[in-house]
Every structure is written in C-alpha cells, then in structure tokens.
Amino acid sequence: MLIAALVACGGHAHDDHRPAEEPEAESITRWTATHEYFVEHPPFVVGQPSALAAHVTRLEGHAAVRSGKLTAILTPKTGAPLQATADAPARPGIFRPELTATVAGPCTLTLRIEDGAVRDEVTADCTVHAAGAKLPPAPEKPPGRITFLKETAWTMEFATGVVAERELVPTLRTTGEIRATAGREARLTATAHGRVVLESPVPVLGAQVSAGQVLARIVPQVENPGDRVTLSSDARAARAELSAAESQLARSERLWAERTIPEKQLEEAKTRVEIARAKLAGAQGRVGQFDAGASGRGGGRTAFQVRSPLAGTLVAIHVSSGQTVEDGELLFTVVDLSRVWLHADVFEPDIGSVKASTRATFRVDGFDTPLSIAPPDGRVVTIGQLVDPKTRTVPMIFELSNPDRQLRIGSFATVWIETGAPAKALAIPETAMIDDAGRRVAYVQVEGEAFERRALTVGMRSGGLVEIKAGLAKGEHVVTRGAYDIKLAASGGAVPEHGHAH
Template sequence: MSRPHLLALAFACVLAASCKEHGHSHEGEAAHGHDEGGAHPSPEAAEPERPDLSVTAYQDGLELFMEYPSLMVGQPSPLVAHFTDARNPDGFKVVTKGRVTATLRYADGAEERFVAEKLLRDGIFKPEVRPTKPGEATLTLRLEGEQVAGTVEAGKVTVHPTVAAAVAAAPPEEAGEPTVPFLKEQQWKTQYATTPAEARVLQGGVRANGELKPVAGQAAELSAPVAGRVLVGGPVPHLGQAVKKGDVLVRLVPTSVAGTTDLATVEMEAARARAELGLAEREVTRAEEMLAAKAIPEKQLDAARVAKEVAAARASAAERQLALYRGAQSGAGGPGGSTFELRSPLEGVVSFADVTPGAVVEPGKRLVSVINPSRLWLEAKVYEADAPKVERSPGASFTVAGFSREFTVDEQTGRRVAVGTVVDPATRTVPVLFELPNPDGALKPGMFAKVTLYTGETLRAVAIPESAVVDDNGRPTVFVMEGGESFFKRAIRPGVRSGGWVQVLDGVKEGERVVSRGAYELKLSTATGAIPEHGHAH
C-alpha cells in the first residue's frame, strides 16, 4: 500500500476514535450518531438522527438533570434522569432509593404514564417514554422513596410525528460562552450544592483582620517573686486544669539566702540584732529618767527612741532571714512564713504551667498562667480609611479557621467595648474591640479571625453565598450553572459582605444558580486539565 493511502487510513482511525470518545452511549441503545437499530447504512440511505435534549429543574427539594432524545410518536425515548436530594444547602446527596413515574399530560387533558421501578444505578432512573400521539404536552417526573419524595416538572415538550419534524424543530446551535464540565458522578462524590443569586437585605460592612483575646482582668500570670525551690509534695498545676479564685497553685521555698552566707553567720547576725535592740531599749529608759530630772534636753530622748525603732526593725529582719534560711536548707516549708504561696487570682483554667517539684527557679520566671475563657474580646484591626465608617458599629461577624459556621457579635450576643483613638503607625490600622460570650470554650484566645464590621447601613442587592467565591489568580470567581453538568466560569465584582453573603455588582444576574459548595473542587478539576468524558455510559 502506498504512503498516501497509509496516511489516509491513519487519519480515518483517529476520527473514528474521537467520535467514539465523545458520544453519549446508554445501556440498551446505540451510540448517538447512529440510527435506532445500530446499523451503519450508506450515507444516501441514513435517516436523520433525533436531536438530544436536556433539562435541569429544582422542585420539592429535588434537583433533576435529565437527558433524552426528542419525543416521537411510537418510538421509545429513554429518559436518563439524574435525581439529587437538594434539601440541605450545605451539601446535596445522591438519591439511592425509590421509583420514578414519568407523566405526559397533553393539552386536551389526556395523560400517559411510564414507570421506572428501580434505579439504573445510584442517582439515575431510566423510564422509557413511548408517546402514542403527536402534540404539545407537559412532562412531569414523580419520585417516590424512603429517602426523599417529590414531583418535578420538566416543562413543555413536543411529541413529533417524524424524525424530520423533530430535526426541523430543534433550535440551531449557537456559539456562546465556554462552559466547564462537572459530571453528576463527580458532584455526588464531594460536598456539592448550588444556590440561586437572589435579592437580599445586606448589612453594610467593612472587612478587617482580627484576633481573639482574653477579656481585660480575666487573665493572669504567676511568676516567682524570689529565687527559690518548688516545694516537693506541693500542688503541681497542669494545662487545662480548672481552678477557683484563691486556690494554691505553687509553693516556693526561697533559696536566695543560701547562696550568700552560712547558718553560723545568719545566727550571729540575728544575735547581734537582738543585742542592739536590748541596748537601744535601755538607752530609751535612761533618757526618760534623765529628762525627768531635767538633765538632758527632750531631743536627746527622741533620738534614743528612733534608735530603738531602727534596732527593732533590724532584729525582726534578722529573725525572718534566719527562718527563711532554715526552711531553704530543709527543702520544705515550715511555720513562720518560710514559703511563698502563689494563689490563683481568678476563677478559670490553667493556660500555661511550667512547674517541676524540687526545681530551683530564678526570680521573675513565669510559672503559671490562668485565664477565664467564658467571655472573650475580638480585636479587629480596621484600616484608617475605613475607621470613620465603624465609629458606631453595631456589631460584627467573623470566621475562624477550623469552624464551618460564622460567628456574630451584636447587641443580643455581645457588645462593642471600644474604638481606638490612635492609628498604629506600623500597620495604619485602628483597633475596634467587641466582647462576646464563649460558654462552651470552643473559641481560643490567640485565634485569628476574618471580620466584617457592620456600619449600621442596609441595602437591598443581588447576593450569593461567600462560599461560592473562589480566588482565581487574584480574581474573585464563581461557577454559574448552565445545565446540570456544565458551568460558566465567571469573574465577579463583589460588594458588601454580610452574614455569609456577598453582594455581586457584576458577573452574576438574579436567578442564576452558582456553585455554593464544591466550587474549589470544580476549580481544581479545571486546573488539572483533565476534562472528563463528555458523556455517560448508562
């Protein structure tokens, strides 16, 4: 065979493989592109193929995406009906149980019913419609089952008398906005949901970064007041321990005396101080007698009394030093104030503990921290340009990493504490403080938050869930549903954000459905370049 013939044959094989890859084939049917019998007649004898139709509808908590050939009198038209339980906006679920009844209701009131007693496979029913007369009709599908039940109107349909009539009635294909495929089988394997863009009343607000902090006066640190040894056998606090105000957390035996002198020296200093005190007391008595005999002036008696007070203070200090030294040498507390007790200044939980029995610590070392987490402060850092808008902010909403829900602070759930009066020269922001309850302790001090501070203004605008917006190379982007398995990728211009919703100034129209759960998975499927097959094998 010549080289040109070989090239022609290879090209024909490539075309045949491409047609096979992109065709929709259904169990029990020929692939689209051939006649009903599946034969391959000559081009001159080939009958036109019935156009394919599809519909996506939402009703009774159900999503119906259906593909089917144009309806024709006396010919079977299998309806490939994909049913999804769409009652939960946080994630749709595939329907796994039930039966479906398809009803054709003609304009004259006549009805024809066709039943699929069971699923073809999870999510897919395939009732076969065989109309008996031509004309306009309404197609309705009724799902009955334990998981979910409901009726979905697929809309107006036409039953054609011939294939030629169906072809002639088919709308011409128009080149439009490119779409991204995301098959039902992919949707059902991930957290997926759609939501229509709708007009909502939104709270005006500004965005800011924030941090959760303990309420002022509801956090405390206990540090070693002197160099000392942690008492062996004393309390040892641990992280997360609940404590009450006044509970002893650490007992510390001072060791500073031991590093500077010995017991004999301390005892000698104490004896000297006692002797000096005795001498000072006798001098006061003598001065009082001499003043009574008018032998000395009164100021000499005053001087003697001052000397006695100084000697008394020195003797007291020497006695305490001797007691501390003896307690430090024995390694245990004793009477006479030989140990320091660090007590909790408030009720709460231990948030930090570095206490080892017998360990020697330096003065000022942090040993224990206690916080009361029942209420927290949210500190939002508002850029100076937005600061005037939030001077009287009535509240805020915020999200924290690790939590799927949004938290709200308003007059019912908390209060605004203060608005800063000075702009931070480093960050050019103004702090705004809110106080909020934290009864279950789920929120932790130190957590970072994305905050929307309300300005007090309201507006009515077309909005979509914030979860629908993904970042695409720095551009806010959403996926708008074109059909059950195809989506438009559109950049949007967001506006006000409020209560988990974002205003759409451009890019999405009211009534259009956006992917509100699973948008990132859809974005990733387009980024990999792995476009799924265009059809299904049912």
C-alpha cells in the same frame, strides 16, 4: 492537572464514537430546598424502555445521596401515569429507574426521593414521541459551557448557592484579633525563687478552674544553700550565741539592780539577745527550707500556694512539676472566655466613618459562617485615640459573648464594621467570586454538569456578601466553593462530551 484528569474521567465512560442513529440523551436539572436533581435519559418513545440516570445531591455538604429509594412517575396529558422505582442507588448518588411510555404527547416527569424521614420531590415537563417518529435534533450547546462531572464534585469541597436579594449594609472591611477582655485574664507568676510542685490532679490545658483554686505550690529554695551539715552547724552556732547573749543579759540585769552599770549597758545586752534569736530563727529556717526542697514535698508553711484569682479556662501552662523558677516568672494564664474582645484595626482615613458604628460582622478560620456583633449582647468598648506610628491605625474594640468558648484568644479575624443603613441588593457570598486575569468572575451552574463563566460588576460588601450590579441574574445557581476547580477544568481543556454510560 489533577482536576482536569478527574473531570476527563470522573467515573463516567464517555462514548465519542456514538452511532449516528443513537439519539442524543436529554437532561433535566431541578433544585429544591434540600436536594439537586440532574437526570439524563434517552428521549421518551412509545414502547421503548428509557433508563434514567438520576444524579441526586444532598445540598447540605454537597454530598451524593447514598441510601433511600427514588420513584419516577411519568404522567401523560391523557392516560394513566406510569411509575418505576429504584430501591437503592446503583452507585452513590445515581439511581436508575426505567420507564416505558405508552401514550405519545406532552407529559410530566416527577422524581420522588424517600430516605427514612426525608421525603422530597420535583417535577419537570417532558414529551413522549410516537413510535417510529423522527426525533427532533438535539439543541446546539451554547459556546463557553464548562463540563464538570457530578462524581468529581461529590469527592471535593464543593457547594452552590442561589443568587438572591439580600439585606446589605455598607461596611468597612479590616482585620482584627480575638483578645481577652480586660479584667478577665490572669497571669499567675511565682512569688518566690523555688521549686514548682503541681497540684493533684495535675492542671491541663483547657481545664476549667474556679476562683481561688490552687494550681501549684512553690517550695522556696535558699540562695547558695551549701549542704545540710554546714546549715546545721550554723544553726548550732546561732543557738550557742543566743545562749551566751542570754547569760550576759542575766548578769547585766543583776548588776543593773545593784546600780553598778549604766542603763545603756543593759539595753545593749537586750539587743544582743534579740539579734541572736533572729540569727537562730534564720538558721533553723534555712535548714527547714533545705529539707523541704530536697524532698520535693513542699509541705508545711514553707510552700507558697499559686491560686487562680478568677474562674475561667486554663489557656497556658508555662512550667512543669519539679521545675525551678525565679521570683516573678510566669507560671499559668487563666482567661474567662465567657466574653471576649474583638480588636479591629481601623486605618487613619477611615476613623470618621466608624465613629457612630455599633455593629460588626467578623469571620475567623474554622467557622463556616460569619459571626455578628450587635446590641444588646455585643457592644463597642472604645475607639482608640492614639494612631500607631507604624501601621497608621487605631484600635476599635468590640465586646461580645462567647457562650460555647469556641472563639480562641489570639485568633485572627476578617472584620466588616457597619458604616450605614441596610439596603436590599442582589448579592452572592464573597467565596463565589474569584480573580481571573484581573477580572472578578463567578461560575454559574446552568445544568447539572454544565457551568458558565460570568464577568461581574460588583458594589458594596457586607458580612461576607458582595453586591452584584451586573453579570448574574436572580435565581441563578452560583458556585460558592470549588470555583477555582471549575476554572482549572476550563483552562485545562479537558471538557468531555456528554453521553454517560453509568
């Protein structure tokens, strides 16, 4: 009911008790490529001032014009033109120049907006009535008109578009997901059990990394290391064992020289020396690992470097500095986002219709307009050969460039896969069409603050557009954002009368 309340109020003061002799206000609505002009004014009468309430909307963003000046020029069929200028809006979007006509008869009203480098104007036919002449009655309002005030539309997500012929292509609509291109994603894992030490500067999400760049080091940790005293004792015992083995080997060599022992005994002495040396090296290594792990420095040869194998964007960090990780644990994910895959799901009965397809259009959240995939930049990578037993779909994979890195891995998409040749047809954006009690409808802006509900007969859909077979005419202005609010205003019964007191 909030929208209904806004429509009822909307910043306008509607006079439901207008005196009988007060003439009905006239209105003019015109569009240019950049602006919409909605002007209300009393009938032009010779010698009587007519204050215009000119509502000027910048179509980009459907915003009220908040600066600049508006000039109104009344040009009679015979006689000199009259001009009045409002140097600034009286209120955001509303200019109030005042004209006093001097010659009765047909005329032309020109409105010109000037705001810095912006200059735009429209013209409309008008009539100046003679002083004292009886004014013609106001035309009856067609039934079903819905009033929605400019001040309300200016404060919300609202937009209109022109019903026009567009080039449409038969498409198959489905869903998809943005994924990393094969070979352009690297998942960096731990190569040993140990403590992670992040490089400086610390890697952050979204950072660009180069191929071979070190992101972290892993300081190996000894399994069940005990304490340093025990490790040092083990090292001393190993050193003593090596010394004893070396002494035994020296004795065996003398005896072998005298041929008093067999050669096999000499070889056994040599083997014991090698084993003792290996034990000593292991004991000393455990002491070094303990010292490096305890200090957290991870310097020297005991640290394993974690390097990115490719240049790309750091999209995931799964560890923090000082964290203990296991061998094989995921640490970082780096993706080259310069090109991505669009993974579209095609249902089993539709596979035949997309076999020859090379183009597609898709929309993801956060993008105002659909994005296109077409050769040579975009291409079909493959159409899957295995039907998913749960979804009964096969993957159709497209590859496309992502130069601004705006497409994010994992984003869901609505996909339109082209299945035929293009054709001209009357069309509107899909966002202009809503469901009303099971019927497809759209709302047409017939005047500045007047709308009509139209039931639609639609045809094919293509890239966010829908073909209109019946219900709309070429050149009409249809609501593309805010249609549900118009519907709510109509169903709420809060349809105020005209007669603004700005």
